[in-house]
Amino acid sequence: MTEAAIRVRGLEKSYKELNVLRGVDFEVERGSIFALLGSNGAGKTTLVRILSTLLKADAGTASVHGFDVGAEAAEVRGSISLTGQFAAVDEVLTGRENLMLVAKLRHLADPGAVADGLLERFSLTEAGGRKAAGYSGGMRRRLDIAMSLIGNPPVIFLDEPTTGLDPQARIEVWQTVKELARNGTTVLLTTQYLDEAEHLADRIAILHKGTIIQNGTLEELKRLLPPAEIEYVEKQPSLEDVFLALVGERAEEAEEKEASR
């Protein structure tokens, strides 16, 4: 099967006077990571909401995993998982209960075992029995993504998965995303961080004012600019390098402690 995992043709959406999407076209290959890059208000979230059947398009077609998002919404929902911009976890429930809730809603045989497996995989085992309300931002995001993986949906949408995360939590999310793609999951992620797209994506599309203005691999996008000139610059560590070197692994322990208080 060579059909694209996601296919979008001439998608349009407007809210009253505001044309958020004005004819969006792109395709995402199976098992690849596709980054949708754009500034705030470029229409990224609207596009993701249409693809995950939360919103209807005004014009154009979109199919996910071979199903039309309009006519076969139920089948689309059976093949996707959405991790929205704000961590969609139930704060009153514990981490483990959150995972079990999703496992039960996906009608899996042994929700408890599924939950324990994911807690382990996302290093949340210790926090699993505590209410999600007490989790740090990074832990909450990890739980959120873990909830999205239940049932192994072939297509995953991540809407700005690292917005508001500290550098360490960000790297953890990146590792998870790469691992997903290695196992054959198609990932569409939106981001406003250029380095995130550069780091993760097989293909990058730039969404600007409601249309895709460029779409290609990193190499192809780089070729759009005149060839690099050779300049000699003293290599300075970036603040991120310094921060990560100083904080190192200790930050994770601190985070656990912070949350257990």
Added chain:
Amino acid sequence: MTTHVLGDTGVLTGRSLRHILRSPDTIITTAVTPVALMLLFVYVLGGAISTGSGGSYINYMLPGILLITIASGIAYTAYRLFLDMQGGIFERFQSMPIARSSVLWAHVLTSLVANLTSVAVVVGVALLMGFRTGASLGAWLAVTGILVLFTLALTWLAVIAGLSAKTVDGASAFSYPLIFLPFISSAFVPTGTMPGPVAWFAENQPVTSIVNSIRALFAQQPVGNELWIALAWCLGLLVLAYAFAMAAYRRKIS
């Protein structure tokens, strides 16, 4: 997907019931105001109120207090629904392969359980304060049935409010007039003592017929036509509120 409606609703109802178990204050808070009103009316104002029925005043006013309990309890349903939509978990559910209506039904069933629990607490306090009835099991079941219908009707109103509210305050503000409605009815004083237009309103609004029916059932008196009027109000309101809630829901999710 429809085959899973019951199972999905069950799972989601379990989730929101757990919310209530973890913050039982919502049940207590729901019961506190009616209990305070009951104390006020029985021990402060009640002595001066002549109901003309000869029975104890608490027997007279308990039905109205129960309706106030439910009217304030359903505000929490709107509140919980609103919070779900704010937090993003609503969108997670909507993007999952589950029966979409089960998200609403879970909140409705939770509302029913929570409100009946609050009602039971209030009835318990009323018994301590001297409420007595010789009602048969059948009469108790009839009272419960009326209260269930009333709760369902108001809960679907709460769903409309929860779905369309812009702020947390807006989500629960709609319940204030509902809480106030029993005061202009036969709940606390006979409508005959009110001036003409007020009495007319009081006699023809739903609370009066519901209160009179429950009162008659508790007092082992014939309920007569009032019961059918009460049921018609509850069912009519339920059907209307359900239709509008579903329309609001479809607008929300499409």
